[in-house]
Amino acid sequence: MSHSLNDSKPIFMQIKDRIEDQIVNDQLKVHEQIPSTTQLVTFYKINHLTVAKGINLLVDAGVIYKKRGVGMFVAEGAKEMLIEQRKKGFVDQYMLPMLQEAEKLGISEDELNKLMKQMKGRGEQ
Structure with missing residues (x-):
């Protein structure tokens, strides 16, 4: 876990996000x-x-649950729930704006697929 928190969002949300990241x-x-x-x-x-x-x-x-006097624990199905939430967020936050911009620029689906494969290749180096 990183010690650094930033001003990008409220600290309590950053704590929540970091625990979610550890689960995912x-x-x-x-x-x-x-x-x-x-x-x-x-x-x-x-x-x-x-x-x-x-x-x-x-x-x-429902991501974690309390055991009174013992602590907090990761709930059954928490990882799957978080992944589904993040997939939806990914589509809303990244995919839809990308597709809208591609349409404005006249980028075809084939061109878009090629570009994604090229970019993916860069990340694997």
Whole structure:
């Protein structure tokens, strides 16, 4: 986990996103305990209420669950749920604007596929 938080979005959302990333990347697995609020407060040097707000969003979404007096754990199906949410977000945030711009520029589907394959090749170097 990186120590740095930034101004791109509220800190409690960044805490939520980092835990989600750990679940999606298999750093945290089903029924595995997540770092405690105290550990996160100490690690990031931020307010306890800020951490709790991010954690509570995950509990409310069913991504993690509480065991009273023990801690927070990754819920069954959390990874799959997060991946589905991110796929939808990917389409809305990246694919639709890209397709709209491609249409404006007269880029055909074949050209678009070629460009994506070229770009993918760059990332594998």
